[in-house]
Amino acid sequence: MIEIKNLKKTFSTRQGPLEILKGINFEIKKGEIIAITGFSGSGKSTLLGLLAGLDRPQSGEILYDGKNLNQLSEPEAQKFRAQNLSLIFQNHYLIPHLTALENVVLPLQILGLPFESQQAENLLTQVGLGDRLNHYPSELSGGESQRVAIARGLIIKPLVLLADEPTGSLDTETGNKVMKLYFDLVRQNKLTSVIVTHNQELASLCDRELKLSQGMIAE
Ligand code: ADP
Ligand code: MG
Numbered sequence: 237m238i239e240i241k242n243l244k245k246t247f248s249t250r251q252g253p254l255e256i257l258k259g260i261n262f263e264i265k266k267g268e269i270i271a272i273t274g275f276s277g278s279g280k281s282t283l284l285g286l287l288a289g290l291d292r293p294q295s296g297e298i299l300y301d302g303k304n305l306n307q308l309s310e311p312e313a314q315k316f317r318a319q320n321l322s323l324i325f326q327n328h329y330l331i332p333h334l335t336a337l338e339n340v341v342l343p344l345q346i347l348g349l350p351f352e353s354q355q356a357e358n359l360l361t362q363v364g365l366g367d368r369l370n371h372y373p374s375e376l377s378g379g380e381s382q383r384v385a386i387a388r389g390l391i392i393k394p395l396v397l398l399a400d401e402p403t404g405s406l407d408t409e410t411g412n413k414v415m416k417l418y419f420d421l422v423r424q425n426k427l428t429s430v431i432v433t434h435n436q437e438l439a440s441l442c443d444r445e446l447k448l449s450q451g452m453i454a455e
Contacts, residue, residue: 238264238287238396238428243296245282256282258451260296264396269422269429271439274448280432283448284400287430289317300395318347322389322397326404328381330373336360336384337369343392359387363417379410386418390425397422397429403438415441 245257256279264270272280285291287298289305298305300320308316322343330339340356360369363383373381382402389397402418403411415438422429431442439445447454 237266237301239297239299240264240287241297241299243283243286243298244294245279245286245291246294256451257286257293260448260451260453262446262453264428264430266428267426268444269419269431269442271442271445272430272432272448273434273436273439273445276434278448279451280448281400284398284430284432287396288321288323288398289313318343319392320395322392322394324382324385324389324397324399324402326401328373328378328385330381330384330388332373335370335372336365336376336387339373339384340388340391343388347392356387356391359390360384362421363387377410378406379414382406382414383417386414386421390421390427393425393427395428397427399429400432401434402431403433403435411435412437 240260240262243257243260244255247254247256260283272283274280282291286293292306300316303316305313305316331342334342337353337356337360340359341351341353344351357366357369360366363386365380365383365387368376368380373384376384399418403415406414419441431438433439
């Protein structure tokens with residue numbers, strides 16, 4: 237379970253402090269798929285970045301199964317992130333000089349975990365890319381690249397898959413296909429996921445929608 241308690245985030249800008257999150261509270265149960273929606277600039281990516289531990293809040297807590305993310309030292313936090321959190325962005329951020337297969341096993345290699353490429357092959361097959369294992373990102377379409385990124389996110393069996401506008405760079409039809417697959421895989425693997433999206437159709441497929449507005453959640 238993930239607990240978010242009174243989370244506040246302020247950016248300092250040349251015009252003075254900019255309070256983006258003004259006390260966010262919510263919980264995510266294991267296996268839930270949550271949509272975070274809201275207008276552009278409402279703080280969705282800021283919130284996801286805090287959940288991912290990429291940035292720190294001014295105050296408030298993020299608890300993963302009771303473990304307070306922001307009380308970990310930087311090396312501990314790094315390890316926790318690598319072992320438990322997978323991130324999927326609008327752009328796939330695949331490593332250009334690695335094949336699809338090599339990109340998918342990379343998180344395990346970074347963790348120094350023993351792995352068999354069969355695991356990655358299976359995942360790539362599940363995302364419909366069993367015949368693209370040795371393709372480089374430049375040889376894949378946008379939708380295919382995003383599916384590789386999903387497979388890469390799944391390989392560590394994360395505590396939570398965090399996705400920021402995962403279909404933002406895809407056309408509607410491709411985006412819908414990728415997300416159908418995403419939902420199938422998340423549910424099959426009983427994973428927990430938080431998806432930032434301004435796509436209302438996508439949000440309605442999630443178990444719950446949290447709307448960010450004026451720095452607060454208007455559920
Ligand atoms: P969303 O993802 O909902 O479109 P963001 O979370 O990216 O919105 O940004 C929320 C607001 O915070 C925006 O007004 C943005 O300009 C501001 N912001 C985001 N990051 C920073 C930063 N590092 N410094 C100053 N302002 C920021
Ligand atoms: Mg954003």
